[in-house]
Amino acid sequence: MSDPDPSPKPDFIREIIADDLATGKHPTIITRFPPEPNGYLHIGHAKSICLNFGIALENAGIGAKCHLRFDDTNPEKEESEYVESIKADVRWLGFDWENDLYFASDYFEFFYECAVHLIKQGLAYVDQNSAEEIRAKRGNLTTPGTRSTGSDRPVEENLELLASMRAGAFKEGDCVLRARIDMASSNMNLRDPVLYRIMHAHHHNTGDAWCIYPMYDFAHPLEDALEHITHSLCTLEFENHRPLYDWFIENCPVPSKPRQIEFARLNLTYTVMSKRKLLQLVQEGLVGGWNDPRLPTISGLRRRGYPAPAIRDFCKRIGLTKFNSTTDVALLEFEVRDLLNREAPRRMAVLDPVRVVLENWSAETIGHIDVANHPQNPAAGERQVPISGEVWIEREDFMEDPPKKFYRLGPGRHVRLRGGHIIRCTSHEKDAAGNITLIGAEILPGTVGADSPAGIECRAAIHWVDVATGVDAEVRLYDRLFSVEDPDSAEGGFTSVLNPDSLKTITAKVEPALAVAAAGFSCQFERIGYFIADGIDHQPGAKPVFNRTVALRDSWGKQAGR
Numbered sequence: 001m002s003d004p005d006p007s008p009k010p011d012f013i014r015e016i017i018a019d020d021l022a023t024g025k026h027p028t029i030i031t032r033f034p035p036e037p038n039g040y041l042h043i044g045h046a047k048s049i050c051l052n053f054g055i056a057l058e059n060a061g062i063g064a065k066c067h068l069r070f071d072d073t074n075p076e077k078e079e080s081e082y083v084e085s086i087k088a089d090v091r092w093l094g095f096d097w098e099n100d101l102y103f104a105s106d107y108f109e110f111f112y113e114c115a116v117h118l119i120k121q122g123l124a125y126v127d128q129n130s131a132e133e134i135r136a137k138r139g140n141l142t143t144p145g146t147r148s149t150g151s152d153r154p155v156e157e158n159l160e161l162l163a164s165m166r167a168g169a170f171k172e173g174d175c176v177l178r179a180r181i182d183m184a185s186s187n188m189n190l191r192d193p194v195l196y197r198i199m200h201a202h203h204h205n206t207g208d209a210w211c212i213y214p215m216y217d218f219a220h221p222l223e224d225a226l227e228h229i230t231h232s233l234c235t236l237e238f239e240n241h242r243p244l245y246d247w248f249i250e251n252c253p254v255p256s257k258p259r260q261i262e263f264a265r266l267n268l269t270y271t272v273m274s275k276r277k278l279l280q281l282v283q284e285g286l287v288g289g290w291n292d293p294r295l296p297t298i299s300g301l302r303r304r305g306y307p308a309p310a311i312r313d314f315c316k317r318i319g320l321t322k323f324n325s326t327t328d329v330a331l332l333e334f335e336v337r338d339l340l341n342r343e344a345p346r347r348m349a350v351l352d353p354v355r356v357v358l359e360n361w362s363a364e365t366i367g368h369i370d371v372a373n374h375p376q377n378p379a380a381g382e383r384q385v386p387i388s389g390e391v392w393i394e395r396e397d398f399m400e401d402p403p404k405k406f407y408r409l410g411p412g413r414h415v416r417l418r419g420g421h422i423i424r425c426t427s428h429e430k431d432a433a434g435n436i437t438l439i440g441a442e443i444l445p446g447t448v449g450a451d452s453p454a455g456i457e458c459r460a461a462i463h464w465v466d467v468a469t470g471v472d473a474e475v476r477l478y479d480r481l482f483s484v485e486d487p488d489s490a491e492g493g494f495t496s497v498l499n500p501d502s503l504k505t506i507t508a509k510v511e512p513a514l515a516v517a518a519a520g521f522s523c524q525f526e527r528i529g530y531f532i533a534d535g536i537d538h539q540p541g542a543k544p545v546f547n548r549t550v551a552l553r554d555s556w557g558k559q560a561g562r
């Protein structure tokens with residue numbers, strides 16, 4: 001799993017595309033990513049983005065393109081805030097739609113023309129029955145449905161009714177426009193599906209120009225065809241809708257014939273992915289917003305410190321299939337850890353500090369120690385870390401009565417301060433509760449950058465922060481938002497299985513360089529994990545705030561016995 005650049009296996013979609021190019025069916029390829037602007041994008045969308053934009057990039061030599069199209073046909077749940085966030089997220093993931101940005105709402109007039117066309121062909125009619133009546137007459141898998149009364153009225157009357165619907169003569173629910181297909185079809189989607197419904201709602205793009213809005217199944221193929229999309233890639237739940245997609249392409253006056261191909265959506269353990277559920281978490285204040293670092297949203301993952309290339313590698317790694325499954329979130333965390341291990345510079349921070357007095361170091365002298373920025377990458381250089389007569393070390397790096405194999409600090413024992421001297425513990429103090437409050441130590445002169453002197457056992461180096469120059473920082477220790485693998489199937493609903501420990505905020509001691517780091521600076525806190533200076537709350541030089549991206553090791557894997 002340590003392959004740094006997992007290349008996509010030729011999947012079934014790329015095979016179809018290669019075939020269509022080889023046979024000359026298409027001179028080039030046009031794909032699209034069609035989000036509905038009713039929420040922020042999540043890692044599932046990243047799979048679709050990497051697929052659609054990825055295919056365009058791979059075929060850039062023959063002019064292939066990927067459109068970003070906002071599928072904004074439902075005025076009730078859509079907002080411009082979402083449009084902007086979606087654009088920012090696609091760009092951040094590393095993709096570019098160039099001049100191909102479209103809004104389905106720009107095609108409203110065309111959808112209407114198609115509806116008129118279908119009526120004229122005898123292939124659509126206005127149904128004035130109530131929603132309940134329509135549902136009751138649809139039949140079920142074993143019983144064919146029956147058409148509503150009035151479904152056989154003449155073309156002219158249907159045209160007039162549709163015009164009145166558009167003109168606002170009806171209330172919501174008074175009537176709908178339906179396609180005339182097959183009320184006995186074994187595919188329920190073909191039993192005279194609804195094309196238009198009445199909604200007296202304000203639309204973010206078209207304002208109050210329309211009070212009838214097209215259904216997804218009607219609008220989507222027409223959008224694809226208008227844009228000359230060659231391959232319309234969608235998730236498996238639309239497989240049963242494909243005959244309907246093809247029916248619209250066949251029967252409407254469209255300029256091209258796109259082909260719909262379905263693939264399995266991404267599901268991840270320990271999270272929920274549907275926008276509806278993410279919205280609920282946000283609205284009920286169970287998380288801090290759409291960009292809460294615990295959410296699987298792109299903006300949350302970005303704030304958490306997940307690098308875009310790690311998300312792209314993850315999407316390549318999981319590949320494409322035709323069956324639904326759930327991917328272990330540990331695989332995503334692995335990609336993040338793997339990339340950061342290679343690329344993130346190292347810094348020192350102490351999360352649970354205890355003070356060490358270096359007895360033979362003059363307290364007033366601030367010295368500097370050159371510490372490597374990346375142990376495996378000399379090109380990353382070194383930085384000077386100040387040190388004076390006292391340092392913070394991690395409480396767990398000292399044991400009063402250590403077992404033999406504990407190679408860190410204990411009475412009379414030696415340890416190296418990362419990049420610096422070997423020190424020997426000479427004393428320690430405790431409070432009434434038995435907690436260590438102070439450690440005394442002496443430095444062994446001449447041990448910086450040198451092997452341990454003969455007769456001294458020093459096998460480990462621990463991280464440390466100078467007391468005089470170190471700075472307090474807020475550190476947010478994020479963990480998985482849910483405590484069970486499949487929150488969607490929790491008996492009490494997904495909000496009943498939130499992980500109470502998904503966020504712990506502590507004050508840590510950090511080396512001075514971290515206090516002035518820019519927002520978005522990402523590094524390894526040596527021996528602890530990967531952290532990023534928060535993109536929103538971190539103020540360099542004034543109020544350092546760091547988010548834990550991922551721990552060095554997968555502690556959940558251990559718990560689960562993996």
Ligand code: ATP
Binds near residue numbers: 034047048235276
């Ligand atoms: P959700 O179910 O999370 O609300 P959606 O499908 O309603 O998502 P859209 O904005 O309609 O969200 O999706 C835009 C594109 O992203 C669609 O082509 C959709 O198939 C794809 N997509 C959405 N969720 C996933 C997922 N989990 N895995 C892969 N692709 C997805």
Ligand code: MG
Binds near residue numbers: 036
């Ligand atoms: Mg959708």
